[in-house]
Amino acid sequence: MSAATRQLTYRDAIREAIREAMQKDDRVFLMGEDVGRYGGCFAVSKGLLEEFGPDRIRDTPMSESAFVGAGIGAALGGMRPIVEIMTVNFSLLALDQIMNNAATFLHMSGGQFNVPLVIRMATGGGRQVAAQHSHSLEGWYAHIPGIRILAPATLEDARGMLAPALEDPDPVLIFEHAGLYNMKGQLPNDAGPVDIDRARVRRPGRDVTIITYGAMLWKALEAAESLEKRGIEAEVIDLRTLRPLDDATMLESVGRTHRALIADEGWRSGGISAEVSARIQEKAFYDLDAPVQRICGVEVPTPYPKHLEDASFPQVETIVAAVEAMVPAHV
Amino acid sequence: MSDAEIKNAVFKILRRIAPESKPDQINTDENLREALDIDSFDFLNLMIGLNEGLNIEIPEADYRKVGTLGELMRYLASRLK
């Protein structure tokens, strides 16, 4: 076992993926605020500057719109940029470039100009960094046609999603939950690329399907453990790709369990949870034995104090309670 | 067959045809169809029932002779002798 795997963190896994991509393809470079000398806000790119030099590990000024747009231009110019935006909240300063340029160029040009760009950013809360550093806006981005939205939750995905994202001819946004960077785990030594199209069943179950992604996956799995002790077998699906959504996997699962709960750290109104719920009800209505339920972030800008922040995000206990309210006692 | 036996047999058939009726409370001079609110179909069923239960076949021509419960009882009694 120990010969085939090694222990590392989510952060290490991403760094390895970046390093490997840069070694394999000299068109790949990393650009963003403090990715070089600082080592990355979350230390993801630590050490890469020394390895690849300032040309390819490129510190940028605090100009999100310019450097994201420059990433688009560089992609159009034949490069394979990885643009790092420090957090999803800051990405709003570059929203014009992402939405109006990256997502539209292929279409506006009638298929002439694709944009092979990867944008990585940290998302999510739970670190008491308050209302401008904690949000989960990947659901918003998943609204936009023309881009692909990934949310790696596991070491394997953190390690394996970057390579196919760089090979993708179109813009790919990777949302890394900031709470996961320190997560330790075992990864096979030969871990390589993974698909970026399909959701994955992370735990099989019979009685209810919990659909989630990102850091919430771990809370959902913990909830499933707890539910098992109460005689409820929950299936847990990790969406992995928020756009385009993998309808087949979730519908297949709901077709077996007849109950679906969506756990999402993002806000409820108009969020990805709403989209998932709508699709299930559109396509699997007659498979449902209970209304589709959602456990989402409370609709409040993330508060600073821990007790309020904890209350504003779904927790293991709230997932357990939600499932229990959906599943008959005799199951 | 005694009169009581005939009466029992007839009442049994009538109760089947008109379940809510109480044949024993019918005035023997009253027209059966009116008293029991039965129609020609029910009446035919009564004839069939008598045929099956008492093995008596009442021809259509005799229908007018069995208009009341009393008439029916007398008719049956005479046929059964």
Next chain:
Amino acid sequence: MSDRVTIQTPMEVERSHGIECLKQMVRIRRLEERCAELYTATKIRGFLHLYNGEEAVAVGVVQALSPDDAIVATYREHGHALVRGMSVRAIMAELYGKQEGCSRGRGGSMHLFDAKTRFYGGNAIVGGGLPIAVGLALADKMRARPRISCCFFGDGAVAEGEFHECMNLAALWRLPVFFVCENNLYAMGTRLDLAQSTTDLSKKAAAYGIAAEAVDGMDVFAVEAAAQRAIAAIRGAAGPFLLECRTYRFRAHSMYDPELYRTKAEVEEWKKRDPISNLASVLKQQGMISDSDLNAIEGEVAVELDDAVAYAEASTWEPLADLERFVYSERRPA
């Protein structure tokens, strides 16, 4: 009349080049006039921003570029596309929304694209194209390709954060970006001095350590000469350059614009500096061109435009079944 002519007498300009510049400007002017006509006939729909009056800028700058340089333009980009060498047929079909158009009809007037001539679109977000040009230049620099990226934008874009971010970034990384500000004095309907604390826009470059020049945008040779100087500086690895071309648009901002924000007298005053008629006068004065030459140019341009309109008319609509194409690339790695 001659005392109003501000065009610097181009003694050193070859006759053939003078005629070429005139013809290119006439092509743009007549194209725009034809567009206005087709718009009122409802052949062209949506937003239509015409370039009349500003032709010297596109002709002067684009002629100074090499074929493998990149261009990023704005929503007022018919002229740039035309001078760049894009087919007028493909442009007209695009304006019609037909699939033979340069963007398969999916862009329309504001979004002309052409990979062959490295024309990276009309961008309809004010300032939105600047970061693209910076990125194209970054790629060239990283790959050590001797190309430059030329970015056109208006005076309105100078007020956008993206302008400042991009000036800084391009200068910081010494990128071969040619920033061409087409200062036509109005950001839509807001006069320059109502939008900018410093109306001398070329001065903005100094804060970023960028070389800059302001030029008379109604004089094609002046623009061309300035562009050549700028491009030489950029190619000399001096980093980006900002060229402010002071010009004026003769027509409204777009087709539905009552022009409440400026006087007719002002427009008439600027029309005396019409880059086309003034160049024609100078060329005639110097005996380089005759009335029959002028008529011949007009005749050729009219034929070209007639042909383009006929082509656009005969072009086809993209089938509805194709609606969702070009959202994602059709070929993805397995």
Next chain:
Amino acid sequence: MPSLGADMQEGTLIEWNVKPGDQIKRGDIIGVVRTEKADIEVEVYHGGVVDQLVAKVGETLPVGAVLAVIREEGEAAPKPALVPPVTRLRASPLARRAAQELGIDLAQAHGTNPHGEINEADVQRAAEALRKAPPEVPAAAEFRAGIRRAIALAMARSNREIPHYYLETKIDLSRALKFLEAQNQKRSVKDRLLHVILLIKAVAQALRDVPELNAYWVDDQLQQKEAVHIGFAISLREGGLVVPAILHAGRKNLDELMQALRDLITRARSGRLRSSEITDATVTITNLGDLGVETVHGVIYPPQVALIGFGRVIESPWTENGMLGIRPIVTATLAGDHRATDGHRGAQFLTALNQHLQEPEKL
């Protein structure tokens, strides 16, 4: 949700004409319901005050669900409109689908979802229980209540929409009854024919002569029907009546007709009619002869366009070929929908009916 046809299982409320607090009187139209067949106005049979609109516009509800609660004047407790209070069963979509597939009435399932809703497993359990203990026929009273409501609605609609015309004629039945007597003499008691069988058969044959009366009036158009399905009004012992159809009456001989009628009457009175028998009639016969009535002026069942009524057979003076005699006479009436046919056509029908009854051996 009123039943507007026995095969109707649900309807969608598309309009409310009233709001809570409105005074309504018997006969008012309070809303409109969309069924697979048509948009139907909902009429109330109790006056009072609208207490609560339970159903929402756009909501699809099973027959029997409460649409609104109407409070009678001075009455404290709310009283449901149209039907006794039946709350919509709370069942999951999957449970509903399973119930449909298994032919299970959801009411027979016991809901075990956390709030008592019925889930698919509950339906499966109900199905299993039924397999072990075969179901009883739904209470006849309940069935009849539904029938009564359906009749009420059909009649109200007929009265509103159909311009009726009436024709009547007296028919000498002596040949027919003689023929019948001869027939019945040859038969055992249980195979005897009722005289109404001859009337039914004659109507079927006359409809072949005048097919415009064997038709539906739908969307302002006459749709002539090829098959003759004769709705036959059968009174129920506790009151009310049902009008099941003798399917393909024209193709049946007298014995088959008798068998069919016997079967229908038996099942009608035990509440076991099939829905197609309730809805498929193309024309209706009402025979009130047993009740002593002489003449019947019936109300047409929409979308049918004709109803034939027969009264009691009465011994009456009758002249034929200048000779006066006493003959068994029946009064036959035709109620016709004037949008579909006129009196001329109706008269042709009654003439044909008479002719067929004068040649009973050809029936």
